[in-house]
Amino acid sequence: MIRSIIHDEMFLSVPSEKAGKEHLQTVQDLRDTLHSVRERCAGMAANMIGVNKNIIAVTMPFGEMVMINPVIIRKAEPYETEEGCLSLKGQRKTTRYRKITVRWQNENMEVMKADFSGFTAQVIQHEIDHCAGIVI
Template structure:
């Protein structure tokens, strides 16, 4: 189901709670909402659709597919660089520091624990969405 985009900075600043199997419908809604906004958005966190759970979806530039992650956690990063980012939930563009490569642990759609390394723009998107989970606005 396509959900309305949350635009309240006060809500978006609240750190999200861990997600579990009962939150798989939220993951599906995030994927639907990302697909509906594909022309203007490459990643989303659950709080962007009003659900304060640690779930993100990102468009993986390397595979061309959308990737869903529950309880993502960056365990390694390398190659810091300065960039600017916008956000579907907020107006404008702001400067930030990101890593060129990140290694992330997460649960996939089948609730299997995975660890994967991402590079380039996909790594940047993941970092932005994990910031959302932590209540950090860029």
């Protein structure tokens, strides 16, 4: 189901909690909501649709990829950039890493691990920040 986007910075600044199998409806809602705005938004965290759980969705060439409880376990090549956010107005400066390794759980709650770089890595870092209550 497509959910409305949260703009309340107080709500968005609360760190999200670990997600489990009981949050698979949120996974689907996040996928549907990101899909509905994919032309102007490359990623979304669950708290942006009002659910305070560690779930993100990222637009990939093959569709929306969901990561449950994502953690960056390695990062390299920092750079300064500016980012916008569907929940916030304007652009904000931040430091990102060109190469990251992420560990997460898929929709079957299996543990996955992969390397990402470039724009996809940037989007994942932005969404994981959302889970930590960091609003950029």
